[in-house]
Amino acid sequence: MAARDESKDGDDSILEPLCFPEQSADDESSAPSAPSLQQRPSTELLVCLFCSEFEQKDVLLKHLLLQHKLVIADVKLIADLPKYMLYWKGRFLEQPVTDFCSVIKTNSTGPVEKQEDYFLLCDVLPEDRILRENLQQKRLEEVLEQQxxxxxxxxxxxxxxxCSDEFSGNRSSLLNHMAREHSFSIGLPDNIVYxxxxxxxxxxxxxxLQCLYCEKTFRDKTTLKDHMRKKAHxxxxxxxxxYDRFYIINYLELGKTWEEVQSEDDRELVDEEDDDWSDWQAHPVSAVCLFCDHQSETMEQIYTHMKETHDFDLHKLRIELNLRFYQQVKLVNYIRRQIHQSRCYGCQEKFDSRADVLRHIVAEGHAMKLPDISTWDQxxxxxxxxxxDALLCTLSDSDDDDHSNKPNHGEEIPVIAEDISNLRALKQTSVLNQLLKNRGSCS
Structure with missing residues (x-):
């Protein structure tokens, strides 16, 4: 969840943003696409553009730089590097390198004898751009055919x-099974190749025995399974x-990552006359219990769960204490923080684990015991x-569901402003405010 600091019992031990583990069992689209296009893993040897040297990619690129003073721009975006190298080897045999490459002079302000010329081969040259686009198009056609x-x-x-289940027929049967039964989704089958x-x-x-997410190695399969489950890995x-080469989106456009493709402005592609969203179906947001990992898609369900399982009635507290919306928000955040820090929110006693504090709350009947309002209304x-925390988005901001307190028809409901006196005090002593004052005094 987050880093913790237990140096002082009374200190706030939350040092990083916290997030509930996301559920992905039925959401195949949540699997990540590969971030950017790279070359396929290969030990294939590449030929030097100027001599008979054959080396693997990284070694050859270093050779070109040190021996021939040549740099190839954006190598990782070249769809077929062997064919790219062969093409330019032929062209350099026909014409000098200066006819194609930009010349960069090093130490241009120093002595002439210490100056060196380096050559940059990039897609600013129309011929190079066309070559890269043709290789990209051919690779895309090959990938689509394979898919x-x-x-x-x-x-x-x-x-x-x-598990030991076997799947025959179409690959989608296995991929859907892993997503549905094991909460492991690598994406929609139609988005995957190879x-x-x-x-x-x-x-x-x-x-x-390697974790698929963090890639740490463990001593046995049981430990690995526990790690991947507990860490949501x-x-x-x-x-x-x-994983770049396994996702179709990475082959679509030359020089663009999947993030750039997805963030492009598509307004010019939208047919405004056919702007019908009536069939839109939003995915339900699950709220998490204040005390355990139980999740529910409606407030009625989560309220019922907390009341029946943990003897905690948030709706009753709201009515008894006449809590306004933002006070409910502060109360929920306060309880969340105390439970995370293994501290009873009712009596402030500290425990070694979350399980211990929950047992204490049940044994001592502290579920509905709140400290003085000044403690949490901060x-x-x-x-x-x-x-x-989806629970915050579904808190009630009215008394419509409390029939006993519902006003008569036509009666105006007074709007009570939230007490912001503490916020004003904080603003006056804030670092930003002090910086602005200092800047004003300096000017």
């Missing part, structure tokens, strides 16, 4: 990585470029303890 073969393939056969290689890569990591890491609890 179509995999989509139509009915000979797929594989055992699930997480699926066998992808699954082999993941299986190899599991066989080597039953997913792949979007920042791992090893400006610091305006800020959510958990950044994705």
């Amino acid at each position: 179509q073969k995999e989509r139509d393939d009915s000979s797929f056969h594989r055992v699930c990585m997480f 699926c066998d290689d992808f699954l082999n890569t993941l299986q190899c990591k599991l066989d080597n 039953r997913r792949i890491n979007a920042n791992n470029h090893e 400006p610091q609890y305006y800020f959510p303890t958990y950044e994705n």
